[in-house]
Amino acid sequence: MERLNFDTQIFIGENSLDEIKNYSNERICIVTDKFMVESKLVDYVTDNINDTNEYHVYTDVVPDPTVDNVVGGVADLSQFNPSVLIAFGGGSAIDAAKAMKLFGTKLGLAADISLVVVPTTSGTGSEVTNFSVITNPKNNLKYPLVNELLQPDKAILDARLVKSVPPHIVADTGMDVLTHALEAYVSTSANVFSDALAEKAIDLIFTYLERSFSNSEDSEAREQVHYASCIAGIAFNQASLGMCHGIAHTVGGKLHMPHGRINGILLPSVVQYNANESDVALERYAKIANRQGFSTSKGKVGVRTLVNEIMSLRQKLKMPASFAEAGFTKDDLAEHGETISQEALVDPTTATNPVQPTAADVKRLLTPLF
Incomplete structure (x- = not known):
């Protein structure tokens, strides 16, 4: 017997980011990188968070996120204690956010968190998978993580976010x-x-x-x-x-x-x-x-x-x-x-x-x- 799971809700088409407006009275952590903030692309997300919520932007994601990068992210989660985690960016931001949720949950440093993924590149498919890839630079290794806790609850596919991709x-x-x-x-x-x-x-x-x-x-x-x-x-x-x-x-x-x-x-x-x-x-x-x-x-x-x-x-x-x-x-x-x-x-x-x-x-x- 095989079991097939399609656990992620997917929002597509015009105004799909409006789904974020439906959150109220939540503590929302946005995991992204500094470029997304400096370029104001993150405004696509923050502009849709209504005033009943409190949000925090974690920007310390690096390309090919490392074990240390994830550890730092987990520490950030434990301080802010979010109820919603929004991964916003390419594969690195998404992989980092997913790993942060996984280890934060397993270590008891973060409460039950709903994971929302908003990809800004078209490649990893990570917004609908229970995979994440983390790098160990000391050993020059990439570790594919596979765990049900990595499965996003929601994926938001807004084509406006990929228009400027080089x-x-x-x-x-x-x-x-x-x-x-x-x-x-x-x-x-x-x-x-x-x-x-x-x-x-x-x-x-x-x-x-x-x-x-x-x-x-x-x-x-x-x-x-x-x-x-x-x-x-x-x-x-x-x-x-x-x-x-x-x-x-x-x-x-x-x-x-x-x-x-x-x-x-x-x-x-x-x-x-x-x-x-x-x-x-x-x-x-x-x-x-x-x-x-x-x-x-x-x-x-x-x-x-x-x-x-x-x-x-x-x-x-x-x-x-x-x-x-x-x-x-x-x-x-x-x-x-x-x-x-x-x-x-x-x-x-x-x-x-x-x-x-x-x-x-x-x-x-x-x-x-x-």
Whole structure:
């Protein structure tokens, strides 16, 4: 028996931020970063908090939030004692807020908190998942946390918040969405519900991501990619992910690259590897190629066209095709390759890859990319 949970209320469309107006007599903590305050983007949230509430803005979030960053946030929570926690920002602010809630609750330093997520980028899907990723800079490791306490109560998707996102971030985060959806689709835990969501997210990315990248004024494209991110998040929250993320988490800890950019470099090679090693994955990838109209062929030809289309999209988004193009060298692989290969195997997302790789497989996949 499987249990499927869709626990987050999702608010979309025009004026979706009005949902915040419904809170009254609450203590609201907004977790964000200094840029969101300095740019006044946080006003989208604060302007909707009515006078019956008391609110506090926590701005000490750093990119790729660290263990120490979360500890500081938990201390802040224990002092303010909020009843509502609003995560406002990209993946870093959301991951930090979720981890703050988790550890604050477990340590008894914060009362029962309702978690609301308002994403300002279109990539992580974290507004609808029970995942969070925290970095340990001492060991150059990223830890994926998975816990029901990380599941947001509400997600608010307002496309106005992603209109000013720079093209390179649109590219990085959009490729992350595609990776989420494709990995959920071939996951060993995939089911008919996650399949439907993954397929729709893939449809939206191939239709709208290049448009969103090329023109920030294309409000339809920005909105649809924002929704694709959320839909892919629901899919992988049910089915989990695969070895592309397993490798990306450890590579990100070592090379300090944007997560979506790492996925963009790895994804074609991972798709090809999975298809070569798993007949089930081969069939599923070919089905996606057929669905997108890339190919009418089944099997290896269909997979090859899908890989080519991923690489073509990556080129249109002006993303690097290798770690070498991103400025890294074979010396970097020599320094970190063995550790990356080992750590990728124990990352929880690799557990649901359609085939279980060896450390040697990971190393062979990485070598041509440096």
